[in-house]
Amino acid sequence: MDSRHLSLMDFMNKGEQNIVDLADRFNEFEQDMFARRHVNYRRVSLTGSAPVMRVIDPYDGFEREMIYFASNDYLNLTRHPRTIEAGRKALEKYGTGAGSVPLLGGTLDIHIELEQKVAKFKGCEAALIFSSGFGSNAGAIAALLGEEGIPICDTLVHASILDGCIGKTVKFFRHNDMESLEKTLKRLEDRKVTKLVMVDGVYSMDGDIAKLDEICEIAHRYGALVYVDEAHSTGVIGDTGRGTPEYYHLEGKVDIVAGTCSKALGVVGGFIASSQKIIQYLYYYARSYMFSTAPTPQAVASISEALDVILEEPQLREKLWQNIRYFKKGLEDLHVDLGDAETAIFPIIISDDYKVKEMCRELHENNIYVNPVVYPAVPKRLARLRFSLMQGHEKEHLDKALNIMEYLLKKYEVKQK
Numbered sequence: 001m002d003s004r005h006l007s008l009m010d011f012m013n014k015g016e017q018n019i020v021d022l023a024d025r026f027n028e029f030e031q032d033m034f035a036r037r038h039v040n041y042r043r044v045s046l047t048g049s050a051p052v053m054r055v056i057d058p059y060d061g062f063e064r065e066m067i068y069f070a071s072n073d074y075l076n077l078t079r080h081p082r083t084i085e086a087g088r089k090a091l092e093k094y095g096t097g098a099g100s101v102p103l104l105g106g107t108l109d110i111h112i113e114l115e116q117k118v119a120k121f122k123g124c125e126a127a128l129i130f131s132s133g134f135g136s137n138a139g140a141i142a143a144l145l146g147e148e149g150i151p152i153c154d155t156l157v158h159a160s161i162l163d164g165c166i167g168k169t170v171k172f173f174r175h176n177d178m179e180s181l182e183k184t185l186k187r188l189e190d191r192k193v194t195k196l197v198m199v200d201g202v203y204s205m206d207g208d209i210a211k212l213d214e215i216c217e218i219a220h221r222y223g224a225l226v227y228v229d230e231a232h233s234t235g236v237i238g239d240t241g242r243g244t245p246e247y248y249h250l251e252g253k254v255d256i257v258a259g260t261c262s263k264a265l266g267v268v269g270g271f272i273a274s275s276q277k278i279i280q281y282l283y284y285y286a287r288s289y290m291f292s293t294a295p296t297p298q299a300v301a302s303i304s305e306a307l308d309v310i311l312e313e314p315q316l317r318e319k320l321w322q323n324i325r326y327f328k329k330g331l332e333d334l335h336v337d338l339g340d341a342e343t344a345i346f347p348i349i350i351s352d353d354y355k356v357k358e359m360c361r362e363l364h365e366n367n368i369y370v371n372p373v374v375y376p377a378v379p380k381r382l383a384r385l386r387f388s389l390m391q392g393h394e395k396e397h398l399d400k401a402l403n404i405m406e407y408l409l410k411k412y413e414v415k416q417k
C-alpha cells in the first residue's frame with residue numbers, strides 16, 4: 001500500500017467493513033508510513049516533558065536527545081520542585097488514589113480546596129474538578145445542553161467540545177468571525193431553549209485568541225450563554241496568567257469557564273468554573289464527573305501548587321513570552337505566514353500533507369521534536385508543522401529550530417509571505 005495518497009480519513013470506521021479487516025488494512029497503511037519514516041507519533045520519552053528530552057528513535061531503537069517543541073507544558077511546571085513536592089506529600093498522606101467517584105466517597109478535603117482555588121483563580125463563584133480535560137468538556141457540555149439545547153461552535157473548537165455535542169446538530173460560525181456568530185444567533189432568535197456559544201480561549205492548532213469580549217456581548221444580547229475552553233490560555237495569557245477572561249478584563253462575566261490541568265498546570269485533569277448553581281447541577285448531571293473516580297491526591301495537590309506558582313512566580317510566564325517574541329520574530333524574518341498566532345503555539349502552514357511529513361522526518365533526524373498536523377485534523381490546504389514553546393527553552397534551542405526551518409522551507413519550496 002502506498003500511504004502517500006491516503007489519510008486517516010480512508011480508514012474511518014463507517015460500519016461497512018468488519019473492524020478486523022479494516023484494522024488489517026490500516027496496519028498496511030501504517031507499515032508503509034513507517035517505512036517512509038513518517039510515523040512521528042507516540043515517540044517514547046525516557047525523561048518526561050522538558051525542553052530537551054531523551055527519546056527512543058522508533059526507526060533504529062537508539063536513544064536521541066531532542067529539543068522538544070510538542071509539549072503543552074508551557075511553564076515547565078511538570079518538573080517544578082514545588083509541584084513535585086506538593087504531589088509527593090499528598091501521595092504519602094492520602095495514598096495513590098481517591099478510591100471512588102466524587103459523589104460516592106471519593107471527595108477529599110484537597111478536592112474541595114482545589115475547587116475553591118480554581119473558582120477564585122478564574123473569577124467565578126464555584127468550580128468542579130474532573131479527571132481529564134477531555135472529560136470535563138464532553139460531560140459538562142452534554143449536561144448543559146440536555147436534550148433540546150443548541151450548541152453553537154466556532155469551527156475550530158477542540159474535539160472534546162464536539163464530543164459534548166454528540167447527537168445534536170451543531171450550528172457552526174466561521175472562526176472568530178463576529179458577523180457569522182451574530183447571523184447564526186439571529187437565525188435562532190425565536191428558539192427559547194438553552195443556546196450555548198462555545199469557543200476555545202486560545203486555539204490549539206492556530207495559537208490565536210478568541211475575541212471573547214465581542215463574543216460575550218453578542219451572545220448575551222441574543223440570550224445565549226458563553227462557554228470558553230481555557231486549555232491553552234491558563235497560565236499563558238492575562239496580566240497574571242489567569243487566561244482569556246483576564247486578558248479581556250471579563251472576569252465573572254463569562255458564563256462557563258472550562259479548562260484542563262494538563263497543560264500550563266503540568267498535571268492532568270480538567271475543571272469547569274461557573275455560578276454556584278450551575279456547578280451544583282453538574283455534580284449530578286455531568287456523567288464524566290459523576291461516573292468517574294475523582295482525580296488522584298497527587299494530581300490534586302500538584303495542580304493546587306501549580307496555581308500558586310503561576311501567581312507567585314510571574315518570571316516563568318515572562319520568560320515564556322520572551323521566547324514567544326524571539327521565535328515569532330525569527331519566523332517572520334523567514335517570511336513564514338503565522339496567521340493570527342499570538343501565543344505559545346506556532347502553526348507553520350506548509351499546505352501539503354506529504355511535504356509536512358517529509359519535513360517532520362528531517363526535523364526528527366536533526367533532533368527537533370515537532371508534530372505534523374495533516375488532514376483530517378486540518379483541511380489539506382492548511383497542513384502544517386506545529387511548534388509549541390516552553391519557558392525553559394533557551395535561545396540556542398530556538399536558534400537551532402529556526403536554522404533548520406530556514407533550510408527546510410527552501411528545500412521544500414514552501415510558499416512564503
Ligand SMILES: Cc1ncc(COP(=O)(O)O)c(C=O)c1O
Nearest residue numbers: 132133134158160204231260262
Ligand atoms: C483546547 C483543548 N481542550 C481540551 C483538551 C483536553 O484536555 P486533556 O488533554 O487535559 O484531557 C485539549 C487537549 O489536548 C485541548 O487542546
